[in-house]
Amino acid sequence: MLIGKSSKILSSEITSESAYLSRRSLLKGLGLVAGATSMPSYALTQPKSSDLPLYPGPDWLRPKLESAKTTWSLDEELTPYDSVITYNNFYEFGLNKEDPYERAQNFKTDPWQVEILGEVERPGIYNLEDLLAKVDIEERIYRFRCVEAWSMVIPWLGFSLASLIKQLNPTSNAKYVEFVTLEDPEQMPGQRSLFSTIDWPYREGLRIDEAMHPLTLLAVGVYGQAMPPQNGAPLRLVVPWKYGFKSIKSIVQIRFRETMPQNTWRLTASQEYGFYANVNPTVDHPRWSQATERRLPSSLFNPRIIETQMFNGYEEVAPLYAGMDLSKWY
Numbered sequence: 001m002l003i004g005k006s007s008k009i010l011s012s013e014i015t016s017e018s019a020y021l022s023r024r025s026l027l028k029g030l031g032l033v034a035g036a037t038s039m040p041s042y043a044l045t046q047p048k049s050s051d052l053p054l055y056p057g058p059d060w061l062r063p064k065l066e067s068a069k070t071t072w073s074l075d076e077e078l079t080p081y082d083s084v085i086t087y088n089n090f091y092e093f094g095l096n097k098e099d100p101y102e103r104a105q106n107f108k109t110d111p112w113q114v115e116i117l118g119e120v121e122r123p124g125i126y127n128l129e130d131l132l133a134k135v136d137i138e139e140r141i142y143r144f145r146c147v148e149a150w151s152m153v154i155p156w157l158g159f160s161l162a163s164l165i166k167q168l169n170p171t172s173n174a175k176y177v178e179f180v181t182l183e184d185p186e187q188m189p190g191q192r193s194l195f196s197t198i199d200w201p202y203r204e205g206l207r208i209d210e211a212m213h214p215l216t217l218l219a220v221g222v223y224g225q226a227m228p229p230q231n232g233a234p235l236r237l238v239v240p241w242k243y244g245f246k247s248i249k250s251i252v253q254i255r256f257r258e259t260m261p262q263n264t265w266r267l268t269a270s271q272e273y274g275f276y277a278n279v280n281p282t283v284d285h286p287r288w289s290q291a292t293e294r295r296l297p298s299s300l301f302n303p304r305i306i307e308t309q310m311f312n313g314y315e316e317v318a319p320l321y322a323g324m325d326l327s328k329w330y
């Protein structure tokens, strides 16, 4: 980032044979396919052929990912795996789009703990595995629109944030939820860079009704496998109707609050980035239009410019903002 309604086509209907076979070879490589007779029928979206790494994830997570069902899909072409895992914003690993892929491969994401605190009946420091014990992983194919005016279509694996919040039992004072990313300058070169203008750690927030909306996802994987480090392993937020900067990566803290939390980009440039950050083609960024977007992969000769949709096409969230002036609450 620069400083200064969905159709219900299940991916099981569109997964190609080559995708299916590449899934099988991934599992074979991991020693998880015993033989032809026990070949399971996976329906998850898999990378087509790619020379880039795959991310099987920790042993405890794998069976959860493999039993995922596709619950949300789109009749739009998926962004290729290679673009999803190599064109990233993760400033903890650098400012350029290729930096996270190039610098995050040794980022240690297992074991991982998440602290739950604030206005909640079950505060504590949880192992990620325990936090996920009661949730079912789903595959959800969502549009993803960055405030920089590029977009992707991504097959995430995760669970609704609401299902976790219900287990944790927030008190009636909990009006907002704040999320904080790991702060570890030894592992994250961007946090020790003298050029960084960000006040680490990266933080984000949602109003409690936004957090409880069924579309709001805590993601642990992408493209049928665990989350790559550069995409925010092992746990990240995905809020598909908001600009991508709300989708905070590598979460270590979730705090239930009575008051609106700060968020990193509002702290950095409040005249350009707000708290709500709903995708809105009628409210431009002060330095560029938000009316259109480049659907990646895009190039000079094939820019693939498309019109941006209100709430990124997820109009069902409109009632959350009834009566609000969305040019003021950008």
Ligand code: MTE
Residues within 6 Å of the ligand: 001, 087, 088, 089, 090, 091, 092, 146, 147, 181, 202, 230, 231, 232, 243, 244, 245, 246, 247, 248, 249, 250
């Ligand atoms: N989370 C953290 N901790 N640090 C970041 O720099 N960048 C945000 C968001 N989450 C960011 C972050 C921005 S600007 C975008 S567009 C998305 O992550 C990019 O997600 P992706 O790299 O998986 O596409």
